[in-house]
Amino acid sequence: MVPVWKIYSYWSTAMAALWLVGLLPFSPLASCVATLTGSIFFVMAGGTLFRPIGIFIVATHIVPVILLRKTEMNIFKNFLIFGVYNLALLAAGTNFKEVYEQVFRENPRTIREYLSQRGLV
Numbered sequence: 001m002v003p004v005w006k007i008y009s010y011w012s013t014a015m016a017a018l019w020l021v022g023l024l025p026f027s028p029l030a031s032c033v034a035t036l037t038g039s040i041f042f043v044m045a046g047g048t049l050f051r052p053i054g055i056f057i058v059a060t061h062i063v064p065v066i067l068l069r070k071t072e073m074n075i076f077k078n079f080l081i082f083g084v085y086n087l088a089l090l091a092a093g094t095n096f097k098e099v100y101e102q103v104f105r106e107n108p109r110t111i112r113e114y115l116s117q118r119g120l121v
Contacts, residue, residue: 001114001116002040007036008082008085011058011081012028012035015028016028016064019068027071027074028078029068029073030074030075030079036064037081039057040058042103053108057114
């Protein structure tokens with residue numbers, strides 16, 4: 001099981017929520033676009049693009065992009081946050097490559113399995 005804090009998609013979604021309530025001074029659109037792209041790759045590589053789990057994963061990544069679509073794409077500040085994310089992983093004794101290798105190994109087949117793997121149910 002990969003905890004949600006180790007997955008950058010959740011960081012970008014949290015940043016989108018913070019931006020929407022006025023607590024983040026820059027738009028996380030660049031991070032949200034990057035994680036949407038990654039989610040599409042993930043479900044395509046797992047062969048689940050047109051299954052309920054694949055649709056669910058992509059849909060949950062599309063929502064923040066839609067909500068932020070008219071905001072400025074601040075690549076530099078989003079890149080800095082990605083750096084902080086990687087430092088957090090390093091402090092926890094892991095790295096981006098190890099986290100996502102585990103995510104790909106534990107490719108969920110159902111929405112319930114996906115939520116369970118993230119400790120959300």
